[in-house]
Amino acid sequence: MMAVRFRVLMTDRAWPDTEIEREILQAVDAELVEPTATDEATLVQIARDVDAIATNWAKVTPAVIQSCRRCRVIARLGIGLDNISIETATQRGIPVTNCPDYCVSEVSDHALGLLLACARQIAFFHLRTKRGEYDLSAARGLRRLSELTVGMIGFGHIARELLPKLKALGLNVMAHTPSGADHGTGCQMVSLDELLAQSDFVSLHAPLSSATHHLINASRLQQMKPTAYLINTSRGGLIDPVALWDALQSGNLAGAALDVFEPEPPDLSLPLYRDERVIVTPHAAFVSEESIHQLRQQAMKQIVQGLLDERPDNLVNPDCWKNR
The missing domain is CATH 3.40.50.720 (NAD(P)-binding Rossmann-like Domain)
Known part of the structure; x- marks a missing residue:
């Protein structure tokens, strides 16, 4: 079996399957990896060998980002960015993206x-x-x-x-x-x-x-x-x-x-x-069939852009791009 070109860590999700994500990633020969837990130690271990990280609510901490050896992009499956250490990502030259208008x-x-x-x-x-x-x-x-x-x-x-x-x-x-x-x-x-x-x-x-x-x-x-x-x-x-x-x-x-x-x-x-x-209400304000579909497609598109060394559409730390 031939090795895939890229590996993408999806830390967590608020929907039942990954069909949309896998379909988009397969187009660039990228494999989706899902952890069994979202604690820092688990994510640090997996992040060492992935080319991108997509996160919904799990914390992508400085330790997780520092462990990355070849990560090209970190994508927030959402709007807010308080669960991602943007400062550490910028220091490492890793683009961070979000989906500012999906819901x-x-x-x-x-x-x-x-x-x-x-x-x-x-x-x-x-x-x-x-x-x-x-x-x-x-x-x-x-x-x-x-x-x-x-x-x-x-x-x-x-x-x-x-x-x-x-x-x-x-x-x-x-x-x-x-x-x-x-x-x-x-x-x-x-x-x-x-x-x-x-x-x-x-x-x-x-x-x-x-x-x-x-x-x-x-x-x-x-x-x-x-x-x-x-x-x-x-x-x-x-x-x-x-x-x-x-x-x-x-x-x-x-x-x-x-x-x-x-x-x-x-x-x-x-x-x-x-x-x-x-x-x-249980953090449900963002949910509709249309918003979740848009979110998943938008985030994965930006993952693909990062994997191909293209500037992502919603780059939230542009300073990391200046030296490219």
Whole structure:
């Protein structure tokens, strides 16, 4: 049996098969390798002898990248890059790619759905009714949407996709981002302090980094209205879960809707996730048949580009390409 030209490590995946990946890779005589575990030691061992790495949620740490002897590209099967040591990859001259637009529509729809569920207390009524309680007076604080304000922290592709959907419902919208850029949308850009103080819904759309880890902490939660809701479809690490639970217990927050967690998966036995004021979905915002298909094709295309020493479409560390 002839040896293959390339070997590609796929650390993990959120779908049941690898037919799409294998079909694309076979065109360049590349073999797909899947590990039995995703701990660092296992990935370090396998990464030594592969030509590319594709990762969904598994951590591609400095140690994993340092062990690579011939890796030509690392591809994120997703948007966020907090599980890949980009600095180490750049130092090693390894291109890193992502798929920045594959689920923009789905995540913005999911954020909107969570917001509406909070605003109309749909999950609350559903849970109570399923338990046999038929009481429309059980909920408090229902307000007309056109009287309410949404504050978006972060203003990337997903937040900008969400903006017109919110405005179509009559909601007032403001956003905060370090650059203050509205990207030509006309959205009102404000300071973080102003956003927290004025918003009835705070929706998180920021990347996770050392600067944004636990961005929503005890002091920031105290700045929010006690009638406000916190929505997170971005990264779990943006919120301090202990501080969030304390805010709910003390009545400083009306509720929360979470699709992402720290850690993932979370311990669903914790009081925070069992509380009827908290909506919980299992990191599902990105999922649709179309988005997953696009993601898999897009990521593998960029793997092939890297294997053939072509500049990948979504190169996130261009400094590694300058010396080529």
